[in-house]
Amino acid sequence: MATMTAAQRRAQAKADYDAFLAACPSRQLLDRISDKWVTLVLAALGRGGPCPAGESWEEPRAMRYSELSRRLAGVSQKMLTQTLRSLERDGLVTRTVTPTVPVTVTYELTALGLSLHELMRGVKAWAEEHMAEVLANREEFDALAG
Template identity: 80%
Template structure:
């Protein structure tokens, strides 16, 4: 059996990824990116929602400070936000920039990889917001039928 270079091994692994297989690492990644906090952080950093300037006409990715993200994501605990941002940084989806000011300024921004995921997650978020009334009506109908 011929020896493979690291690049060849990575290419082979990519060809072998199949999320329907129990041991596939892409399955773990799917579980991680389907987390609500990850979806909402990607949406916030991607520029979704009200812009502080009041101009919502152009959705553009932007850097945000930790405190700004915390205010934007109603209900997220400090621990959960910190852990989620660290995991996004580890996966290469977000960059963390520390500016030596008094006090220190820390901002988070989507990477190119994070931006590519944001575009997909934005569609899912918009679908959920658009179709929530239908889903609620279907749930009510189902619950009435099965009660």
């Protein structure tokens, strides 16, 4: 078996993982990370969220399950648990159990999760910034279609 150079390995990986191809496994990953709860969990675990004192955190930090649950208004316990497990399975989040009374469980972004965090935070910010415009466009479209 011939060895491949780093450039050849990158070219092979690019050919193997083309999301436009029906059989590409990266489609499953795109499906996972396009979920609203995944986006919000990644944004919450990353930097820039408000802290109790009203300041901003400069660095990503670990959060307890209950803290994440409060931060993500409307998420069910089942959905948050499923989301965190899938993120842990994909290597985007680590789960740390500390043997205290009661047991403390925290979740934190991995290096891989941090690389995706910036994109997700940008998507969240874009949605917040442009929602009024989208709503106006919907209203105009519905009026013309209706």
